[in-house]
Amino acid sequence: MLGIKGKDLTLLGVVAVLALCAPFILNPFPQDSAMAQFNAGYPDLMQRFVIFGIFAVGFNILFGLTGYLSFGHAAFLGVGSYSAVWMFKLLSMNVIPAIILSVIVAGLFALLIGFISLRRSGIYFSILTLAFAQMSFNLAYSVLTPITNGETGLQLSLDDPRVLGTSVSDTGGIPVTNLFGLEMRETTTMYFGDWAFQFSNGYYFCAVLLLVSFYISIRIFRSPFGLMLRAVKSNQTRLNYTGLNTRPYTLAAFVISGMYAGLAGGLLASMDPLAGAERMQWTASGEVVLMTILGGAGTLIGPVLGAGFIKYFENIFSKINDNVLHQWFGGLPEGLENGLVWVAEHFVGSGWHLTLGLLFMLVVTFLPGGLVEGGTRIGRLIRGKTRRADEKSAQSKPAE
C-alpha cells in the first residue's frame, strides 16, 4: 500500500493513529485533578509537537542519512516563517499559498547555502552552516529590518494590502489565518465526564502535514537515493574512488531537509502569524540537533519521538515551582523535605535546561542510538533468550 510495506506501513499507521488521537492520548487526567498539570492535550502545545516533529524529521534526512551535522538549520525555519508572514500580509490569510511559498523560499535558500557549505565535510561543514545561520540571524536583526522588522519581529497589521483577502475583518480586527474559510485557531471542546478534550483545526492541519512528511521520509529512506546517502555516511572516499560524484546527492538531501524546515517555519507562522529573528539563532539550531539525537538519529520514528519528548518535558518542567515541590514532598520529615526540594528546584522551573543538558549528556554517553535504541534494548531484555537466537541466525548468514 502506498509503495511501502511491512514494518514501515505499521510505523506509518502507528504515527497516524497517535497523531489523530493525540487530543485523547495527551489528556489522560481529568480536568481540575491534581495531575491535570501533566496534561498536554491543548492545541498550542500539540501544534508545537507536530511542527517540531516535521522539523526534526527533515533534519534527520540530512544528519541521519548522510552524517553531515548542520548547525544552522534554524535559518531555514526562520526564512520559512518570514515568507509565510509576508504572504499573509500581501496576498491573503489562506495558509496554503503561505506554506507553499515558505517551502520554496527555504528550499532556494538551502540550495545556496548547501552549494557552498557542502564543499567541505566534517567539522568544517558544521562551522560553515553555523556561520551562514549566524549571518542570517545578525542581518535579520540589523540591516534587513525593512523585511524582518528587526527586534520587534514581523507582525500583521490593519493596513496590510492582502490583495485576495480583506485588510480588516468584519469585526474590525486583523483577520485570522484560515484554510479556505476554516479558521486555524478554531477549537471544539468535547466534554466527557471530568475530561475535556480539545480539537483544533490548526492541530489537525499540522498533523496531516506531519503524516505526509513522514510518509515522504519513509519513501526517501527506502529509495535508491536514500541508499546512496547512507553510502556517503559510511565511506565517502570510497564512493569517490568508484568515479561517483556524491555532491549532487548530498546537496539534494540538504535542500530537502531545508524545505522540511521551511515547512515547519511556515506552519509556525500559520498557527500564530508572527516571525522573529530569534527563531534563526544557533540555539534553535542546537535544539533540533538535540531532538534528533535524543530520539535516535538515522531511525524513522526517532526524530518525532525526540521532538515530542523535549517539547513535552519543556512544558511540564517549566510549570513546576517551589510550591508544587513542597506539596509533593510534604509527607516527609521537614529536614528531608527541604533537602529534596533544594535538590529538585535546580531541575525544574527555569532550571529545565539543566535537566535537558544532563539528559542529553547521558543519552549521548550511554545510548548513542537515542530513545529508539533504548526501546529496542528494553524489548530485547523482555524477550530475553530470543536475542541469542537472533544473533545466531545472523551469524549463520555471512555477508559474502
Add this chain to the structure above:
Amino acid sequence: MEAILLQILNGLDKGSAYALIALGLTLIFGTLGVVNFAHGALFMIGAFCAVTVQKVLTLSKITLDPTKTDFLGNPAQIKTPYVESWFGPDIGAALIDWSVPLAILFAIPIMLLIGVIMERGLIKHFYRRPHADQILVTFGLAIVLQELIKHYFGANQIATPAPDAFRGSFDFGAMLGMDPNVVIYPYWRLVYFAFAAVIIGAVFAFLQFTTFGMVVRAGMADRETVGLLGINIDKRFTIMFGLAAAVAGMAGVMYAPINSPNYHIGMDFLVLSFVVVVVGGMGSLPGAVLAGFLLGILESFASMNEIKSIIPGIDQIIIYLAAIIILLTRPRGLMGRKGVMEE
C-alpha cells in the same frame, strides 16, 4: 592614520580573547583529538571566578550607627567589609579594589581542577567516539555549566570593575607624537592585551623549551609511538587539558571588567572562537593565535562608520564572511596541517 591605529587597538582586546580561547581549543584538539564545545563555558566560569572573589571580598558586617538615622527613623546601617576590619581599612580597600587581578590566583587552581575532572570524568570516554558525539556531549555539558551559573548568580550582568589605577583612558596618540585627543584608549584593554601576550608566550615557551612540552609535542605528532617508548602520554595530555582550561579561565577573569559577565557570555564567545580555530586551521597553535587577532581587528575595522556607510550591516557578519571566504579558498584554514579532521 590615526583612525587605522585606533581600529587596530580596538580590535586587540577582542582579538586577545578570541586568541586565548582558540589557543585552548586547539591545545585540546591537538593533544586529545577532542572537539570541546564546553570551552566557552570554561571562559565563563573564569569570569565568574572574578565575580565570586569580588563578592567574597566585599562580604560585609552590618553594624548599626545610633547617631544617624535613615529616612524611616531607624538607626543607619553601616557596612564594613570583613577584610577591612581584619587587615585595616587601607589594605582592605586595596584588596577589594584589586579583586579582579587577585581572582587570577584563585582561578588558576580552580580551573586546573575543573579541567582535570572534566577530562578524567567525561572526555576520557569519548576519545574513540566520532567527532559528532564529542561535539554533542560537550555541548550538553556547556548547557549544564551555564545553567548552574545562572541558578546561583542570576541571569543579569554583574559589574566587576577594574582596579582604580587602570580605570579610565589615556591618550595613546599623543604618546606617539600624533594629534592629541584622537586615539584615546582605555588602560584596562591595554592590560588585557599585554596579559594575553604573556600567556600566549608562556604557553608557546612551555611547549617549546621544556622536556614536558617536548613530550607533549611528540605526542601530538604521533601518540602511539610516544606511548610505545614507555611514556605515560595520557597523564600529560590530561595536564594539558587542565592547562587549556586554566588559559580559558584566566582569559575570562581578565575580560570581566571589559564586559560585565553574564551566564551566556561563554556561548557567545564559543561560536566565534570555533570560527577562529577553523579559520586558523584545526590543530595549529600559531594559526589559532593569528586568526584570533586577525578576526578581532577585522571586526573592529568593519564597525567603522566609513565602512558601514558603504556596506550596511557588514560589522555584524564580517567574521562569518571572512570564515566562509577563507574556508572556501584555503580548505585547511590559514595554517592547518594536512590530514587533520578530514575523515
